Every structure is written in structure tokens, then in C-alpha cells.
């Protein structure tokens with residue numbers, strides 16, 4: 027289970043976070059987390075999960091996993107293998123890898139059965155409410171139009187964050203709400219927490235930074251100085 031408040035860094039498929047570079051980036055993030063005393067997690071590509079999870083002591087999440095069970099299913103990603111890599115859970119339904127509602131429910135169920143953490147992404151508060159009924163560990167609200175823009179959801183659309191928190195907690199107060207899209211600075215993170223989020227999900231501001239350590243430190247300060 028992820029400790030909150032948390033900063034989750036999604037490595038996506040950026041060239042800066044592939045193979046050994048994924049390990050180096052995860053180590054940098056882990057060092058900053060230790061220095062600042064904050065909770066973090068990283069989500070490298072599935073082919074890098076084992077490599078990263080075996081070399082850092084911070085939680086590692088997959089970016090996607092299928093609901094399919096073990097058996098004769100070539101090319102699918104199953105939760106059992108995810109667990110065997112040392113990952114502790116997975117993002118589900120990221121805006122760049124959306125799946126049907128029934129599939130979201132099935133994946134959440136499979137992860138729960140294997141005691142893995144589920145972080146379901148949703149584009150708006152209404153979808154957050156819908157997926158909260160599946161009892162994931164976390165829901166991350168991410169308006170697609172702000173992803174990768176450097177314009178933080180917590181500043182540009184604060185009502186999206188506070189509405190998501192309200193609607194999700196009406197359905198299930200145990201589901202923790204994160205927000206993402208454009209999160210770049212400590213101030214973006216601090217505002218997100220003030221709006222009721224229990225962490226942030228981000229990518230480009232750290233992964234694509236010329237100085238990922240400084241970028242991560244900036245984001246982390248939003249929690250440290252809270």
C-alpha cells in the first residue's frame with residue numbers, strides 16, 4: 027500500500043526513461059524522497075519493471091496491466107507476472123491507455139485478489155465517481171487537455187480536484203484521490219493537497235527535465251513545506 031501524501035512519477039515512453047536510464051531516474055527520485063522524507067512511487071514501462079524494482083527501494087507501479095488470467099494468452103500482461111517483477115501495483119485506464127469500464131472493474135478486482143495496489147485514472151470528477159464504486163485503492167483525476175502542458179490542474183482547474191475528492195468520498199471514503207496533469211512545482215503540489223488530494227501523478231516536468239533532481243525537489247517541496 028502506498029503511503030500518502032505521495033508523488034507518483036509516470037515514466038511513460040519518454041526516451042529519457044528507458045532501460046538503464048529508467049533505473050538512474052528512479053534512483054534520483056528515491057534519493058530526493060529520502061532527503062525530503064516524502065512518499066514517492068515510479069511507473070516505468072512494463073519491460074523495465076523488474077530492472078527498476080530490483081534496484082531501488084521505492085514502490086514501483088506498472089503503467090498498465092490486463093485483467094486476463096494466467097493461461098494460454100499470448101502477449102497479454104497478467105497481474106501475477108507484474109507481482110513477480112517486484113512491482114506493487116499498477117496504473118489503470120491512463121488517459122493514454124484507456125480501457126472499457128468493465129475491464130477497469132476486472133483489473134481492480136484482480137489486483138485486490140493479489141494484494142496489489144490499484145490506481146485508476148479518470149478524465150473528470152464524474153468518471154472518478156463511477157470508478158470509485160469498483161473499490162480501487164486510489165483514483166487519479168487527470169484532465170487530458172492539461173497533460174504535458176505544464177499548466178497544473180490544481181491551479182488551472184481547482185474545481186476538478188475538489189469535485190473529484192467530494193464525489194469519490196461520497197461513494198467510498200476509503201478511496202484516496204490523486205490529481206495529475208501539468209504538475210510542475212511545489213506550489214502545484216501544495217495546492218493539490220489543500221484541495222483534498224492525497225498526492226499527485228506527474229510525468230513530463232521530472233522525466234523530461236534537464237535536471238530531474240532539481241525538478242523532483244521542487245515538486246517534493248510542496249509536501250515537505252506543507
Ligand code: G3P
Nearest residue numbers: 036173174208228229230
Ligand atoms: O500520468 C501522469 C500524466 O498523465 C501527467 O503528465 O506530463 O502533465 O505531468 P504530465
